[in-house]
Amino acid sequence: MTLDEILNAPSPASQWVLESDCQASGLTxxxxxxAMRSRIAEMRDSVERGLASAAPSITGMVGWNAKGLWDAPDMLQAPLLKRVQAYAMAVNEENARMGRIVAAPTAGSAGTIPGALLGVADHLKISDDDLVMPMVLAAGVGKAISKQMFISGAAGGCQAEIGSSAAMAAAAVTELLGGSSRACVHAAAMALMNTIGLVCDPVGGYVEVPCVSRNAFFAVHAVSSAQLALSNLESFIPPDEVISAMAQVGRMMPLELRETAEGGLAQTPTGLAVTARMESK
Amino acid sequence: MIGPVMIGPSSSHTAGACRIGQVARQLLGQTPAHAEIGLHASFAKTGKGHGTHQAIVAGLLGYAPDDARLPQSFEQAASAELSFNFETVDLGDVHPNSARLTVSGSGQSVTVIGSSTGGGVIEIIRVDGFKVGFSGGAFTLLTRYSDAVGVIAKVAGLLAADQVNIAALTCDRDKRGGAALLCIELDQTLGEAAQHFLLSWPEMDWVRMVQPVMDAGIVAPVLLGTTA
Incomplete structure (x- = not known):
């Protein structure tokens, strides 16, 4: 499955993704x-747990961000923005507490899709049943990306993880709001091209900082991509070429910036202090 | 891609690691009494922060990546009388998220090298030193036998007679006429009677049927009972 194939499929794109995946797997x-419906229910469950809890994570670096934002007054008067950010962080804070979440496509990037898709759906009062097919499309986009590129931070940097989740979410939100197959894939491509180069430098090696806030940022990034694509804006570079470019950048990325905690935020004095504190435990 | 449903915090370092453990357990055929666990590169470096150690032990206990007992697997291992030891290893030019598990029990032992390639997807690349390549997404038959003309054809014939379709097949041997390992990914599982029959052949010395530990297609099929 390639992004080009999805782009050229009749709209809605998810129908073609579903049929071609069933053909490959033998499933109906x-x-x-x-299965997708149950995944959506699991995502919703993790959002709810995350919004309600302020319990600290394994290291104590995060745990109260989602609830803190959710309970705070909306100074920008931008309820969609706040909802998307809070949902995304809720999932990743659950993840950081070793709670139960849905990897989408990875655990470190698990908040992006629920943040963007459930956030937009709740904002517009769309039911979970209507999210099933957009979620199928998200999976198809993820599959197309993973065919050309490793999706782990260790292999490709954060761009590979959060770039994939944002692209998947962007396509799903675009379809949810009536976008064509072409618009969905261009939403994914724009999300990807604007994530290229992002490194994976987790403090102490934990999936906490910057991962939790990063999911809030990239859930919004996905919604931005959908907004542009729904207005018929497109990626100048063809979508599959964008994936190749990201894969190339991933290969050029030094090992220190690929989940090893040997560069970037992980090597700041504060980051090193966290590493030392956890090692002495 | 949407899934697995899993205990955090990392699909590669937690869920994938757990699945490598699940495969090793199945290759041994029981809960190990002891496990020597070697962690390579990123698994060694950042495993501690990702619950990799607990996840591998959980897999050895037969827990799936969404099992709520995963964070407490060390305590569970103590009551299951599974002892284990971790070390850092250099496995050479393999994926940075890789582990070597030597599991033993009841006088048997098997060594597995597996890589966790992202999103909870794994690839088993070595079994007892033999090259293999399976993902745990399908039913996988492994047999160790003495290299001879026609063994693979006989195995294929048995599968055909049981209406079991071959999806992928690899084999490796230490030398001509020496020990060999055949690894076959199947669309259906092979029944116990057929497995026993296989093992009764003089050239066969070991047969294992690994049940899927992973998703097929884009989501984990409820069909195969792999809810994670």
Missing amino acids: PEIVKE
Whole structure:
């Protein structure tokens, strides 16, 4: 499955993704949709747990961000923005507490899709049943990306993880709001091209800082991409070429910036202090 | 891609690590009494912060990546009388998220090298030193046998007679006429009777059927019972 194939599929793109995946796996569309429905319910559950809890993570670096934002007054009067950010961080704070979440496509990037897709759906009062097919499309976009590129931070840097989740979320939100197959794929491509180069420098090696806030930022990034694509803006570089470019940058990225905690934020004095404190535990 | 449903914090370092453990357990055929666990590169470097150690032990206990007991797997291992030891290893030019597990029990032992390539996806690349390449997304039959003309054809014939379709096949041997390992990914599982029959052949000395520990297609199929 390539982004070009999805782009050229009849709209809605998710239908083609579903049919071609079922052909490959031998599963029926009903089974895949049912599995997707249960994934959405799991995502919602993790959002709710995360918004309600201020319990600290493994290291104590995060744990109260989602609830803190959710309970705070909306100074910008931008309820969609706040909802998307809070949902995304809720999932990643649950993840950082070793709670139960849905990897999408990875655990470190698990908040992006629930943040963007559930956030937009709740804002517009769209039911979870209507999210099943957009979620199928998100999975198809992720599959297309993973065919050309490793999606782990260790192999490709943060761009590979959060770039993938943002691209998947962007396509899903675009389809949810009636975007064509072409618009969905261009939303994904724009999300990806604007994530190229992002390094993976987790403090202490933990999936906490910057991962939790990063999911808030890239859930918004996905919604921005959908906004542009729904207005018929497109990526100048063809979508599959964008993936190749990101894969190339990933290969050029030094090992220190690929989840090893040997560069960037992880090597700041404060970052090193966290590493030392956790090692002495 | 959407999934697995898992205990955090990392799909590669937690869920994938757990699945490598699940495969090793199945290759041994029981809960190990002891496990020597070697962590390579990123697994060694950042494993501690990602619960990699607990996840591998959870997999050895037969827990799936979404099992709520995963964070407490060390305590669970003590009551299951599973002892283990971790070390840092250099496995050479393999994926940075890789581990070597030597598991033993009831006089048997098996060594598995597996890589966690992202999103909870794994690839098992070595079994007892033999090259293999399977993902744990399908039913996987592994047999160790003496290299001879026609063994693979006989195995394929048995599978065909049982209406079991071959998806992918690899084999490796230490030398001509020496020990060999055949690894076959299947669309259906092979029944216990057929497995016993396989093992009764004089050239066969070991047969294992690994049940899927991973998603097929874009989501984990409820069909295969792998809810994670």
